[in-house]
Amino acid sequence: xxxxxxxxxxxxxxxxxxxxxxxxxxxxxxxxxxxxxxxxxxxxxxxxxxxxxxxxxxxxxxxxxxxxxxxxxxxxxxxxxxxxxxxxxxxxxxxxxxxxxxxxxxxxxxxxxxxxxxxxxxxxxxxxxxxxxxxxxxxxxxxxxxxxxxxxxxxxxxxxxxxxxxxxxxxxxxxxxxxxxxxxxxxxxxxxxxxxxxxxxxxxxxxxxxxxxxxxxxxxxxxxxxxxxxxxxxxxxxxxxxxxxxxxxxxxxxxxxxxxxxxxxxxxxxxxxxxxxxxxxxxxxxxxxxxxxxxxxxxxxxxxxxxxxxxxxxxxxxxxxxxxxxxxxxxxxxx
Amino acid sequence: xxxxxxxxxxxxxxxxxxxxxxxxxxxxxxxxxxxxxxxxxxxxxxxxxxxxxxxxxxxxxxxxxxxxxxxxxxxxxxxxxxxxxxxxxxxxxxxxxxxxxxxxxxxxxxxxxxxxxxxxxxxxxxxxxxxxxxxxxxxxxxxxxxxxxxxxxxxxxxxxxxxxxxxxxxxxxxxxxxxxxxxxxxxxxxxxxxxxxxxxxxxxxxxxxxxxxxxxxxxxxxxxxxxxxxxxxxxxxxxxxxxxxxxxxxxxxxxxxxxxxxxxxxx
Numbered sequence: 001x002x003x004x005x006x007x008x009x010x011x012x013x014x015x016x017x018x019x020x021x022x023x024x025x026x027x028x029x030x031x032x033x034x035x036x037x038x039x040x041x042x043x044x045x046x047x048x049x050x051x052x053x054x055x056x057x058x059x060x061x062x063x064x065x066x067x068x069x070x071x072x073x074x075x076x077x078x079x080x081x082x083x084x085x086x087x088x089x090x091x092x093x094x095x096x097x098x099x100x101x102x103x104x105x106x107x108x109x110x111x112x113x114x115x116x117x118x119x120x121x122x123x124x125x126x127x128x129x130x131x132x133x134x135x136x137x138x139x140x141x142x143x144x145x146x147x148x149x150x151x152x153x154x155x156x157x158x159x160x161x162x163x164x165x166x167x168x169x170x171x172x173x174x175x176x177x178x179x180x181x182x183x184x185x186x187x188x189x190x191x192x193x194x195x196x197x198x199x200x201x202x203x204x205x206x207x208x209x210x211x212x213x214x215x216x217x218x219x220x221x222x223x224x225x226x227x228x229x230x231x232x233x234x235x236x237x238x239x240x241x242x243x244x245x246x247x248x249x250x251x252x253x254x255x256x257x258x259x260x261x262x263x264x265x266x267x268x269x270x271x272x273x274x275x276x277x278x279x280x281x282x283x284x285x286x287x288x289x290x291x292x293x294x295x296x297x298x299x300x301x302x303x304x305x306x307x308x309x310x311x312x313x314x315x316x317x318x319x320x321x322x323x324x325x326x327x328x329x330x331x332x333x334x335x
Numbered sequence: 336x337x338x339x340x341x342x343x344x345x346x347x348x349x350x351x352x353x354x355x356x357x358x359x360x361x362x363x364x365x366x367x368x369x370x371x372x373x374x375x376x377x378x379x380x381x382x383x384x385x386x387x388x389x390x391x392x393x394x395x396x397x398x399x400x401x402x403x404x405x406x407x408x409x410x411x412x413x414x415x416x417x418x419x420x421x422x423x424x425x426x427x428x429x430x431x432x433x434x435x436x437x438x439x440x441x442x443x444x445x446x447x448x449x450x451x452x453x454x455x456x457x458x459x460x461x462x463x464x465x466x467x468x469x470x471x472x473x474x475x476x477x478x479x480x481x482x483x484x485x486x487x488x489x490x491x492x493x494x495x496x497x498x499x500x501x502x503x504x505x506x507x508x509x510x511x512x513x514x515x516x517x518x519x520x521x522x523x524x525x526x527x528x529x530x531x532x533x534x535x536x537x538x539x540x541x542x543x544x545x546x547x548x549x550x551x552x553x554x555x556x557x558x559x560x561x562x563x564x565x566x567x568x569x570x571x572x573x574x575x576x577x578x579x580x581x582x583x584x585x586x587x588x589x590x591x592x593x594x595x596x597x598x599x600x601x602x
Contacts, residue, residue: 034601068600071443071446071447073443073446073447073599073600074599074600074601075599092451092452093449093450093451096447096448096449096450097449099447100447101443101444101447103440103443103444105440106440106441106443106444107436107438107439107440107441107443108441108444109343109347109441111347120339120343121444121445121448123336123339124336124339124340124445124448124449124450125448125449126449162444
């Protein structure tokens with residue numbers, strides 16, 4: 001279970017401050033088809049200026065498609081996206097002056113030294129030579145090594161340095177911490193926290209759930225191209241749900257946990273992971289009839305909630321609607 | 336910003352450019368060494384060449400005596416070495432900034448900065464112009480330099496003019512490859528398309544020379560316009576060829592720029 005008091009846990013922006021801010025990103029019915037293949041469908045979301053917004057989903061859910069539309073690299077098939085009030089397709093250079101981007105697997109030019117690469121990308125953004133130096137030292141990146149000789153983690157550091165070395169008000173990152181070791185992940189989250197403290201907006205696409213929980217103010221969950229949930233992390237983890245991990249003496253019978261508000265997240269014989277929404281007493285009474293070796297009840301983390309929206313065996317009404325591709329989006333106001 | 340992109344383009348072209356420059360320099364130099372021997376044995380070589388069908392030899396640029404500097408250059412460089420070098424360099428350079436860099440994910444990085452797509456590709460095209468020009472110059476310079484050492488007596492100005500035609504020929508290849516790369520965003524597909532067109536045109540030219548009934552095929556071939564023999568030997572430029580190459584290069588690059596600015600850059 002995650003410790004939400006972790007050192008880089010980010011404080012919430014006060015509601016009175018946020019209400020006056022313009023939106024950093026606005027998505028209205030944003031849709032993209034690749035021929036008959038689904039990209040994303042009818043995305044509706046606002047990312048407030050100054051917040052860290054998580055965009056959660058597994059591979060193929062539509063995260064990268066959304067980011068490519070935000071960057072003006074591809075056009076929407078329908079709907080619209082606005083970045084700081086600008087259209088990323090028709091006003092791409094103006095948008096690009098206001099954002100820094102880190103792709104999920106950037107194809108760096110391997111023959112270039114990290115320093116040369118960062119200087120080049122920095123110069124294109126109007127940054128002075130060596131703007132990356134302090135960050136490279138902080139992330140323990142050797143800038144004199146050709147990129148092709150760097151490990152996956154060190155290549156990812158190049159990307160992290162690149163995105164944070166400027167002063168752009170919006171940072172768009174696609175799975176930024178992939179390949180980073182735990183120490184560097186912590187440093188990355190600290191950088192996100194500092195960016196947020198500076199009033200910069202961070203759009204963070206990820207399938208690293210603990211990272212999202214630690215870094216983000218709000219989270220959108222995307223499933224098969226559709227948004228199924230947008231809520232603050234605090235609201236997500238505190239909506240009267242409990243995560244129940246059971247170890248039984250004997251495997252439970254099929255349908256043993258078919259109780260009101262109870263969702264079976266996983267069941268591997270004797271180990272059962274449940275999500276309980278609402279009153280937990282019916283479950284506790286039912287457990288009295290079973291041979292329980294161990295039980296752990298906790299508030300669910302983002303990971304539990306993510307799977308709740310993703311599992312095909314969702315019991316909640318939101319999940320069923322989302323699974324059907326219907327209007328299952330569940331939006332909660334930012335704090 | 337365009338200058339930054341242009342500098343990087345040149346930097347990335349160093350290995351390919353230097354590698355091909357060494358090849359053309361060595362090959363051109365060696366051929367130039369042999370030129371005085373060809374001149375000294377003109378009669379014997381002419382008799383030998385007569386053993387082959389005239390049309391067949393014409394298909395490879397041999398339409399006169401190898402002792403003529405223009406026929407010599409056209410045969411060994413213009414019709415043999417340069418098409419290969421121009422195809423390799425033109426295709427490799429022109430498919431890189433759009434197709435290859437989109438495939439590897441590099442182009443997303445500069446294109447997510449204030450650098451516009453037009454300037455990004457414009458810088459790359461400028462890089463192609465410079466590198467192909469340098470290669471054409473080195474090709475001619477190698478022949479001229481070694482020719483001077485062995486007393487070949489080549490006309491420097493006419494050889495340099497021939498180098499300009501070689502350059503335009505390579506630019507035309509790059510223009511077509513650039514357009515194919517922007518359309519397909521696939522390096523292998525765009526390179527195959529361009530190489531296929533070149534091979535087809537090479538065959539058209541041969542067939543047109545060997546089969547008089549199919550002479551019209553020659554008009555469809557770039558190689559029909561690539562001969563620099565008359566330019567070196569008589570100072571007569573083939574303005575139609577120069578115009579065709581220039582037009583194809585400019586049209587290909589311009590269409591690439593227009594399309595690249597408008598198209599989706601799919602991962």
